[in-house]
Amino acid sequence: xxxxxxxxxxxxxxxxxxxxxxxxxxxxxxxxxxxxxxxxxxxxxxxxxxxxxxxxxxxxxxxxxxxxx
Numbered sequence: 001x002x003x004x005x006x007x008x009x010x011x012x013x014x015x016x017x018x019x020x021x022x023x024x025x026x027x028x029x030x031x032x033x034x035x036x037x038x039x040x041x042x043x044x045x046x047x048x049x050x051x052x053x054x055x056x057x058x059x060x061x062x063x064x065x066x067x068x069x
Contacts, residue, residue, distance in 0.1 A: 001068050004060040006043035006053040013042060013060070023063050027056055 002016050013020055014032060024032050028049050031037050036045070042060075046053035 001064060004042070004057055004064065006046070006057045007041050010037040010040055010042060010045055017064065017067075019067065020060055020063065023060060027051060027059060029056070 004013055004016070004020075010024075010029075010032065013024075014037070021032050028051055029045060031040070031045055031049070040048075042057065043053040046056050
């Protein structure tokens, strides 16, 4: 199973699994369609949006784990 890390580019996270889009949106990460998503890491985007990048990374990985089990 793939693991999300906070240094991954948002666009790459979305390519990994498009079902992560609602998780990002519900976390306050509304930049999934933004051009910045093509080059901004999850950590960089989280900091801009005032979100704890470690917590968001854990939420995304928990979602993937639950989906794949």
